[in-house]
Amino acid sequence: MLSLLRRRLLALPFSTLQSPAPAATPAPSSSLDAAAVLETLSLYTNDWRRALDFFHWSASPAGANLPPTAATLSRAIDILGKHFEFPLATSLLLSHHDPSDPAFLRPALRALLNRLAAANLVDDAVRVFESTAGSIGLRDEASFHLLIDALCDHRRVDEAHHLCFGKAPPPFPPGTKTHNLLLRGWAKTRAWTRLRQHWFDMDNRGVAKDLHSYSIYMDALAKSGKPWKAVKVFKEMKQKRLPVDIVAYNTAIHAIGLAQGVDFSVRLYRQMVDAGCKPNTATFNTIVKLLCKEGRFREGYAFVQQMHKAGCEPNVLTYHCFFQYLSRPQEVLVLFEKMLERGCRPRMDTYVMLIKRFGRWGFLRPVFFVWKTMEEQGLSPDAFAYNTLIDALLEKGMVDLARKYDEEMLAKGLSPKPRKELGTQLPGAESDSDNAMSGVF
DSSP states (O other): OHHHHHHHHHTSOGGGSOSOOOTTSOOOOOOOOHHHHHHHHHHTTTOHHHHHHHHHHHHSTTTTOOOOOHHHHHHHHHHHHHTTOHHHHHHHHHHTOOTTOGGGGHHHHHHHHHHHHHTTOHHHHHHIIIIIHHHTTOOSHHHHHHHHHHHHHTTOHHHHHHHHHSSSOOSSOOOHHHHHHHHHHHHHTTOHHHHHHHHHHHHHTTOOOOHHHHHHHHHHHHHTTOHHHHHHHHHHHHHTTOOOOHHHHHHHHHHHHHHHOHHHHHHHHHHHHHTTOOOOHHHHHHHHHHHHHTTOHHHHHHHHHHHHHTTOOOOHHHHHHHHHHOOOHHHHHHHHHHHHHTTOOOOHHHHHHHHHHHHHHTOHHHHHHHHHHHHHTTOOOOHHHHHHHHHHHHHTTOHHHHHHHHHHHHHTTOOSSOOTTTTOOOTTOOOHHHHHHHHHO
């Protein structure tokens, strides 16, 4: 039902749907719901104008007459921020301010801060926290953590650290959560020395470490090539009788698999189940990936069956585990078709991964099948998808077709300049010979 609705929405000229209806005309009934609005907005991530038109239409009496939710408003602002339309994003956020419920705008504020941090506009992000958040009643500790989290998430950890421990006093005293965000930031930037120093600074400052602190540190140790130390930290947690949750178990299962092999991961998984901790999809994905990495695909499929028995459905990352390591193109293609049949919607990075793999194998027919499927699913290809397809075409010597897709990408504004090896002209650009002639005449 949702997919049919999405196809109908794609055909609507949203820019023409914002004109007000006559006063005597009753508001049209609509089966559109917030989930459908959110899904449709996600289809327009590469076309902010159409996304904004649809967002306004869905809320207007002449359209679907469906009030925006915190999630749909946040998604619209995220799309605007992706295209650097920050004044428009801020205006949209402020236009939905309700003094009786300021927390409604917190997810939208998070989306705006996140996009500003991604664009390296740190000062602007701080101003949004100080000014914009203040004007809507959200300049509080929770929003300060949103700012720190956004900066850390986009590798601006030094700036986040300075906001917390610089010369000027921070807006709110750094507590365990603040330290955890910085700890995760150092882990994301792979600054292992700074992370270790921050771990000990927490003790020196008298900041209590919680379960989240240990989980971040364990994960960082595993990713830094020291999984055995992560296992040691997990054992220390057990000895201290800290309450171990599913996140900590998943981190330990991954670490022990890297250190000692997937069989030890399976053993710890069974201990977890015996301890009464229910596994989730991430638990199974961790073990499935370790099995696939060792080429044990049959056992990986068996664990997928266990997922069903445990009440967990395979998600897109489950399929990625197999796509990444399967070595037979036919198996990958069959599994991709089953993924679609079972209603598991591929993401953009799924399509990019598959196009890249089939392209390296030299099979263009499945490349075009994946590309066509992506368009049928309503996803607009991004620059990564276009460039991956172009690389696959160039590998087979199909220069003219590669140039066609490069021109299409440029026309959509997804690339700042044409690829040199293709000699593509920018839309509306004059050729060198035209420029030379204009100089003569």
